[in-house]
Amino acid sequence: MSSVMQPAPPTGSAAETPPTASRAARRGAKLPLWVGIGWIAGLALVALLADVLPIAGYDEVVGAPMQGPQLTGEPLGTDAIGRSVLSRIVYGARASMAVGLTAAVLGLVVGGFLGLLAGYFRGVVEATIDILAEVVQAFPPLLFLIALAAALRPSLASLTLALAALIIPSFARMTKGSVVAQSSREFVLAARAMGASHWRIMFREILPNALMSIVAFSVVVMALLIVIEGSLSFLGFGMPMPYPSWGGMVAEAKDRIASHPSLTFIPAFFLFMTVYALNTVGDHLRRRFDVEQSQL
Amino acid sequence: MLRQVGSRLLRLVPVLFLITLLTTAMVDLMPGSPALAMLGDQATPEQVARLNEQLGLDRPFHVRYWDWLTAALGGDLGTSLRMGLPVTTAIAQRFPVTLEIAVLSVVLALLVAVPLALVAGARADGRLDRTATALSSALLSLPGFAAAVLLIYLLAVRARLFPVGGWVPFTEDPIGNLRSAVLPALSLALMEAAVYFRLLRGDVIRTLQEKFVLSARARGLPPGYVLFRHVLRPSLFSLTTVAGLSMGRLLGGAVIVESLFALPGIGFLAIQSVPFQDVPAIQGIVVVVAVTYVLVNIAVDVGYSVIDPRIRAR
Amino acid sequence: MNPTTTTDPRPGPEQAAGPDRPPPLLHVDDLRCHLPTRRGLLRAVDGVTLTLERGQTLGIAGESGSGKSMLVRTIMGIAPRAARVSGEVRFDGVDLRRLPAREARRYLGRHIAMVFQDPSSALNPVVRIERHLTEGPRHHLGLSRAAAREKAVQLLEQVGIPEPRKRLRQYPHQLSGGMRQRVTIAMALACDPALLIADESTTALDVTVQKQILDLLQRIQRDRDMAVIMVSHDLGVLAGRTDRIAVMYGGQVVEEAPTPTLFAHHRHRYTAALLEAIPDTARPRHSALHTIPGAPPDPVALGPGCRFAPRCAAALPRCSTDVPHLEPAGDDGHRYACFAPTGLRERP
Secondary structure, three states: OOHHHOOOOOOOOOOOOOOOOOHHHHHHHHHHHHHHHHHHHHHHHHHHOHHHOOOOOOOOEOOOOOOOOOOOOOOOOEOOOOEEHHHHHHHHHHHHHHHHHHHHHHHHHHHHHHHHHHHHHOHHHHHHHHHHHHHHHHOOHHHHHHHHHHHOOOOHHHHHHHHHHHHHHHHHHHHHHHHHHHHOOHHHHHHHHOOOOHHHHHHHHHHHHHHHHHHHHHHHHHHHHHHHHHHHHHHOOOOOOOOOOHHHHHHHHHOOOOOOHHHHHHHHHHHHHHHHHHHHHHHHHHHHOOOOOOOO | OHHHHHHHHHHHHHHHHHHHHHHHHHHHHOOOOHHHHHHOOOOOHHHHHHHHHHOOOOOOHHHHHHHHHHHHHOOOOOEOOOOOOEHHHHHHHHHHHHHHHHHHHHHHHHHHHHHHHHHHHHOOOOHHHHHHHHHHHHHHOOOHHHHHHHHHHHHHHHOOOOOOOOOOOOOOOHHHHHHHHHHHHHHHHHHHHHHHHHHHHHHHHHHHOOHHHHHHHHOOOOHHHHHHHHHHHHHOHHHHHHHHHHHHHHOOOOHHHHHHOOOOOHHHHHHHHHHHOOHHHHHHHHHHHHHHHHHHHHHHHHHHHHHOHHHHHO | OOHHHOOOOOOOHHHOOOOOOOOOOEEEEEEEEEEEEOOEEEEEEEEEEEEEOOOOEEEEEOOOOOOHHHHHHHHHOOOOOOOEEEEEEEEOOEEHHHOOHHHHHOOEOOOEEEEOOOHHHHOOOOOOHHHHHHHHHHHHOOOOHHHHHHHHHHHHHHOOOOOHHHHHOOOHHHOOHHHHHHHHHHHHHOOOOOEEEEEOOOOOOOHHHHHHHHHHHHHHHHHHOOEEEEEEOOHHHHOOOOOEEEEEEOOEEEEEEEHHHHHHHOOOHHHHHHHHHOOOOOOOOOOOOOOOOOOOOOOOOOOOOOOOHHHOOOOOHHHHOOOOOOEEOOOOOOEEOOOOOOOOOOOO
16 A cells, blocks of 8 residues: 555755756757657557457467467467457556556546645635545545445446546646635636626636646546556456456466566556556646645 | 644544545455455355354444444454454554655655756756656556566566565664565656656746846856755745645555565555455554554644745744 | 957056065956856856955946856855866966866855855755864864864954844744855855955845845954955945956956056946946935836847947947947056946047
8 A cells, every 4th residue: 555655755846957057958858758758659559449459358378388479479478368468458458557547537527626626715625625635635645545446346337437436536636736726816806806607717717727737636646546556456356357458468378477577567667668658648738837835 | 733633633534534435445345255255155144143243243333333433442443354464563563664765766756856947947848858857657556566667577577676576674684674575666766856856946947037046147156056945945845845745645655566575564464465355454454544644644744834934923 | 268358458567476475365267157057058157357466345237147146156256066267376476277276166165255145045054063064174174073173153243233142053944144145254264265256245135134244344454454255236235345346247347456547437337337226315305216228138139249238328329339448548557348338438
């Protein structure tokens, strides 16, 4: 439950490449960003087109088990049952990204709305939402997810809902911080003086300003959700059978790591690259919109 | 300040109430029942019903919850359905393991991150800084279990330096104890170190822009002295908060690492209890973890005032 | 280095160090400090030549952005790490810029000391006053902790802080602004420097305290026969407390003269404008304050010609194309760089 709930902290705008750095250094600093964007785009494309790609199904037995990567056969080898590692990676990507994206969006919508309410109305509303957030956040996350997943029959939907429920407090806190900062600014006072209704102020004035930093935050949150989902699948409580998951693949292969390390490292590598890409892009977006009040 | 602590402690009450309520409700929602889990698939429905009655599991929800709550307030967290031990005993046995791993992880992470961040921040954008920052970005993206698996492969399987799993209690064999703690602590420490490094490096760079650092340089003080005696302490504020919070989290038990290395800690206990629907154990663990987490949070807030003399005065 | 941007092509008579006279305490020769930034090269200091003898007080005047703070930082060798510095900084004959870092550091704080503007940020909030005062002497003079503490007490007494022993144990936030400024002065004096640089050291204080601090500085200077460089945007502060004044604009010295001469016979248009801008209680009430129109030049995009020309009411056509150089006026060391000086006809 430890390192799981920990998205990358922002590096802070002043602390990145100082303005007096050479042009080459600044260009070098942009490289990870392009790699990140490229990876995400490529992965998303492959995941979307999975069904039409010339790869085996994720549950098909295509050859002898435990074969290493080959040039002529399976490019990434086969797993313990003889299934194509490449296919499982591709479909695992689809599953993980779908779950992560949906959960993030759900969390954003619900959490963002709650945060908007809390930050705008303050008082009792804020206190209630704060306590609810603290309840969810004080709960050991993995335990929460495992229990929730066990309680609601394991399915993609229940997994997504559980992940969303977990991340709603973070979104709420983050949005609240942003909204509180906005509410004291003059354009809000002006709108109120003109007699605008609460809803109008919240949605037309405050939300658009807070939106960009929320969106930047959600990219990083997606990275976190993919890690959590991977961890859950690793423990056996995550992606329901028969869907493949990178975390699950690592779990399956870890006992044979001495003889067939590639079976473990390939899914681990994909996990790592995806999280890295999302973190890098999200970090860049966060710095652009200067989120100092990220509350997790 | 006392008032602040008091109000935070007061908030603990509704939070704990809701958490325990939620836990009980969730376990209730799980398909089957603890009795079924205990007796196995072969049991007849009558046997299951009888065991349910014996365990008091057939009573209505609020009755069960109330009984548990009143007992818990008196310090009795019930008896584990799976192990037959009092839950408090089971947790007490396992807490030192989790504690040792948590402390070791944070200490290791700090030992690595603090000097690196100081030096990297002092020469921002230099070679060391760029390497360390890239490395920290990479480590941040490595999920705990992947790091653990990697470490097991490199250090346990290939290099045979550390055991693949298992736990040796300190009282039995101090060296063996440390050896069995290193890999788990290291798996956790890697990501923590990356977080600490990023945070401290940013703060060091910010502090270096302060006038008092320029003033120290203008007085001819050596750069090393300036770094350690003037820059370090003002830069530590965010880091101490985060490290404290990390400790709070880790004390909740690193579920993945504990189960991977088969360490008898709280996290592993939790994982074992869930499929077994060991209600008392689950409730007890959740309470202990939540209380620890909130208390550590409060302690961190209080500790902040110790570090920053400006707050102390108020 | 581009010779056409140098404002002082000939060394004056004071800089020559012959066998019969000791070198001046400080001689700055064509000092430049350029900072590469995203928008271009920032020429913060662009060819400054100055001399200072022992016991003298030199005032450096100019608006914010004129480069005066960067000048003193460059003299001390604590310009930003990315800065490109050229020129000489000779202290007692030794070119500080040519020394290896460790050697140069032996001068800082020991022979040349600086008092910073805004004492709230010049003092480390988590460090007690005692350490602020003792770390310099302990490092430079090798004093023991006890000896350094005694010295710290004496220093606090000299700068007029009551109950010095109690103050040593305190943190900066527990002192008032005026006391903090006195502490920064005490820090600068800790190792008995020969040269004290006071960078806008009273700007952050209110007027009554300002006078106290300036009087204190003057008294200390007389007692110790210290040389002082006083940097300020306020010519009023510099009047009566300096021997000479150098006026800076756009990173360069545009006029330099003994103080009485500067006030009475200034030539450069910018100097004139600065003096005009000093509120004068002798003027009729409610008369508008004189301001200098426009804003300081963008140090990244300096145009050709005189840098003050865009704001100068008396600018001639050639002011925008040719660069004026520092030329002497009279024989008391008065120099200025202007094609259309006040009080004279246009120069050929």
